[in-house]
Amino acid sequence: MCKPVVKWVGGKRQLINDIKNNMPKKFNRYFEPFIGGGAVFFELKQENSFINDYNPELTNLYEIIKTRPKELIRDLKKHINNEEYYYKLRALDREPTKYKRKSKVKKASRFIFLNKTGYNGLYRVNRKGQNNVPYGRYINPTIFEEENILKCSKLLQSTTITTGDFEQIREYIKEGDFIYFDPPYVPLNATSNFTAYTDKGFDDDMQFRLKELCDYIDSIGAYFLLSNSYTDFILDLYKDYGIVIVEANRALNCKSTGRGKIKEVLVKNY
Numbered sequence: 001m002c003k004p005v006v007k008w009v010g011g012k013r014q015l016i017n018d019i020k021n022n023m024p025k026k027f028n029r030y031f032e033p034f035i036g037g038g039a040v041f042f043e044l045k046q047e048n049s050f051i052n053d054y055n056p057e058l059t060n061l062y063e064i065i066k067t068r069p070k071e072l073i074r075d076l077k078k079h080i081n082n083e084e085y086y087y088k089l090r091a092l093d094r095e096p097t098k099y100k101r102k103s104k105v106k107k108a109s110r111f112i113f114l115n116k117t118g119y120n121g122l123y124r125v126n127r128k129g130q131n132n133v134p135y136g137r138y139i140n141p142t143i144f145e146e147e148n149i150l151k152c153s154k155l156l157q158s159t160t161i162t163t164g165d166f167e168q169i170r171e172y173i174k175e176g177d178f179i180y181f182d183p184p185y186v187p188l189n190a191t192s193n194f195t196a197y198t199d200k201g202f203d204d205d206m207q208f209r210l211k212e213l214c215d216y217i218d219s220i221g222a223y224f225l226l227s228n229s230y231t232d233f234i235l236d237l238y239k240d241y242g243i244v245i246v247e248a249n250r251a252l253n254c255k256s257t258g259r260g261k262i263k264e265v266l267v268k269n270y
C-alpha cells in the first residue's frame with residue numbers, strides 16, 4: 001500500500017472507486033499529467049508510469065522521494081509544529097536568490113511541512129511566487145509517515161516524472177496507453193471554483209487544448225479518462241465521447257452551491 005504524501009485541493013480519494021470502475025480493462029502504460037497529490041496514481045501502483053505537473057515544487061517533491069527518500073525523512077524529522085516556526089520556514093521564499101540555493105531535499109521537506117501544517121492543505125503563492133497560506137493551527141497533524149515515503153519511493157523508481165504543461169506528454173504516448181486527466185475544473189460559476197493552482201490559471205482555451213489532446217489520444221488507439229465539472233460547457237465539448245456522472249463532496253464549493261454532493265463527470269473514449 002502507498003498513499004498520497006500531501007493533501008491537495010481537488011484530491012481524488014473520494015472518487016477512487018468510480019475512477020477504477022471506469023478504467024479500461026487492459027492497457028499498457030499509465031499517464032497522469034495533472035498529478036497533484038496523486039491519489040489515483042498511488043492507488044493504482046502501476047510500474048513504468050508517467051506523471052507530470054505544472055507545479056515545480058510538487059514535482060521536485062516526487063523526484064526527491066524517488067531518489068533521496070532517506071535524506072528527506074531525516075530532514076522531515078527536524079521540523080517543529082508551531083506558528084513561529086511555520087512562518088519562519090514559509091518566509092524562506094521571500095529571498096529568492098537564497099531560496100534557490102537551498103538543496104532540493106530541503107525544498108521538498110519544507111513543501112511537505114507547509115502542506116501538512118498550513119491551512120487546509122492549500123498550495124497558494126502570490127504574484128511574486130511567495131507562499132501565502134496561513135498557519136493551520138492543527139493539533140498534532142501527521143506530517144509524514146516514514147514507511148509510506150519508502151513505499152512511494154519504491155513505486156517511483158520506474159516512474160518518469162516531468163514538470164510543465166500537460167501537453168508535453170503527447171510525444172510519449174503510444175497505442176494501448178492509458179491517460180487519466182484531472183485538470184483544474186471548469187468553474188460552476190464566476191466565483192465558485194478554485195482554479196488558481198498555477199500563475200497561468202486554466203481558462204477555456206486550455207480546456208479546448210486539452211480536448212484536442214484527447215482527440216489525438218483517441219486517434220492513435222490509446223485510452224483516456226477525464227474528470228471535470230458537470231457543466232454545459234464540458235457536456236458540449238465532449239459530446240462525442242462517453243460521459244458518466246458521479247457525485248463528490250467538494251468543500252471549496254460550499255459557499256456558493258450549498259453543502260452536500262456535487263455532480264462531476266468522467267469522460268472516456270472506450
Ligand SMILES: C[S@@+](CC[C@H](N)C(=O)[O-])C[C@H]1O[C@@H](n2cnc3c(N)ncnc32)[C@H](O)[C@@H]1O
Pocket residue numbers: 008009010011012013033034035036037038039040052053054055164165166167182183184185197198201202
Ligand atoms: C485537480 S488537481 C489534480 C488533483 C489530483 N488528481 C489529486 O488527486 O490530488 C490539478 C493539478 O493540475 C496542475 N496544473 C495546472 N495547470 C496545469 C497545466 N497547464 N499542465 C499541467 N498541470 C497543470 C495543478 O498544479 C494541480 O496540481
